Every structure is written in structure tokens, then in C-alpha cells.
Amino acid sequence: MGWYQRVFTDTGRAPAIWILIGFLVTFAVTRGITRRIHAKAAGPSQPPAPQRKGLSDIYIGGVHIHHQVWGILLVLVTGLLQFRYSPRPPWAEVLAALFGAGAALTLDEFALWFNLDDVYWTKSGRKSIDAILVAGAIGAVLLLQASPVGTASGRGPLAIVLYLATVAFNLALAGICIIKGKLATGLIGIVVPILALVGAIRLAKPSSVWARRRYAGEKLDRAQRRFGTAYQLRHDRLRDLLGGRPDPAGGGPAE
Numbered sequence: 001m002g003w004y005q006r007v008f009t010d011t012g013r014a015p016a017i018w019i020l021i022g023f024l025v026t027f028a029v030t031r032g033i034t035r036r037i038h039a040k041a042a043g044p045s046q047p048p049a050p051q052r053k054g055l056s057d058i059y060i061g062g063v064h065i066h067h068q069v070w071g072i073l074l075v076l077v078t079g080l081l082q083f084r085y086s087p088r089p090p091w092a093e094v095l096a097a098l099f100g101a102g103a104a105l106t107l108d109e110f111a112l113w114f115n116l117d118d119v120y121w122t123k124s125g126r127k128s129i130d131a132i133l134v135a136g137a138i139g140a141v142l143l144l145q146a147s148p149v150g151t152a153s154g155r156g157p158l159a160i161v162l163y164l165a166t167v168a169f170n171l172a173l174a175g176i177c178i179i180k181g182k183l184a185t186g187l188i189g190i191v192v193p194i195l196a197l198v199g200a201i202r203l204a205k206p207s208s209v210w211a212r213r214r215y216a217g218e219k220l221d222r223a224q225r226r227f228g229t230a231y232q233l234r235h236d237r238l239r240d241l242l243g244g245r246p247d248p249a250g251g252g253p254a255e
Helices: 002-009 014-041 067-085 091-107 110-115 123-144 157-179 183-189 193-201 209-214 217-226 229-243
Strands: none
Touching: 002 014, 014 091, 014 123, 067 091, 091 123, 110 123, 123 183, 123 229, 157 183, 157 193, 157 209, 183 193
């Protein structure tokens, strides 16, 4: 295990790899289970949900308990244990994996707490897949980089000022991306500066605050063509591949 010590433990990346593993595995398992439950619920002559056998939604006292509840509890407990005890390996890695699992359970129902409604199997539920993709990308980037904003190249006042100015500039670019309607680009751009720069330079989405205030005429038409139907269909195909196709009728609750 010398390679693990050298590549992950000595570089401080061990918690990051286990968070990412816990996150990805939990998301894959959770979506597999919910897709099975949804397919079974869509079949003929199903009994009431609390009485179903095998894989089914979880009910306590007749109330459907969404899996984001378990995710929130897991994130809270692991965070509390980490801050209170700061355990050494291997328990630090165990908490990291559990934190990643809790984050996956929570973000897999991001659309629910964003819309305050059970939209898991509707088109609005695709927001959960967007949240998973963004979180997974950020986790991968943080695994590759020990620090998301780098470190100061020197200890003098000038080096510190230049470092802070660089960080502020990068955060400003990420903020522009978000204002342009490119939430994923902006969030990932915080830890990948070149991505924030490209996103800030390129066209804004026509529905964004930036476009509504600054675009008109030909520039607005270009933005609408750039982010038109073909763009939306490409993104929807990826979301449906990862999370399952939305139910045209609205769908029932997810586990």
C-alpha cells in the first residue's frame, strides 16, 4: 500500500478520494433502486405503497420518508464527528466515505428541496442530475488539486497581495458565469480558473440575468441559437441516461 500512502495520504488527498468513492457508489446504487421501484410502481394492479413487498418506498407512520432525509442525517453526523474528534486514518477515511454517501443521497433529491415538491420523476427532477454532475465534477477536481485556489508563491506582502488579487479575480469570473446562467461552469470554475475564464467570455444563456439586461437584437438571437432546442436535447439525453427518463404523467414518489 505504499502507493496509496504516497499518492493520497502524504498529499492530503485521502479524504477526497473516499468522499468521491462514497458519493459515486451511493448515487449509482440509489438510482438503481429508485428506478426498480419506479418500474414496479408503474406496473399493473399494484397494492398501496406501504404494503408492497421487496424493494419499495420507506414509510414511517404512513408518511413517505425520502432518501434525502437519511442523507441529511448522515452528512450532519459525519460532520459533527469529524469536527469534534478529528480522527486519524483509517477512521478519517471512513467518515469521508460516509459523508460522500450522505451527500449523494441528499443531492439525488436536490430537485425536491429546490421545488418543495416531489418532482423526482418529472422533467423538473432533472435538476437533481445536474446537482450530482456538478458535485461529482467538483469532487474530482478537488481530488486532483490539494487546494482549490492554489497557494501564495512567497511570504512577502507583495506575494500575498498578488495571491489575494488572483483569487478575487477568479471568484469574479466564476460569479459572472453564474450570472450568465452557467451554474455548473461557475461552481467548477472556482477550482478550475481557466474554465471560469472561458465561461465568462462566452455567450450567456438567453434566460439569464446577464442576457436579459445586456443582450438585444443579433446578440440575443445568437444566444438563443447557441442554447436552443438541440443544446437542451443533448443535455436531457445525458440526464436521462444517468437518472432515468422522466415520467410524462408526472411520476410517483421516489424512495
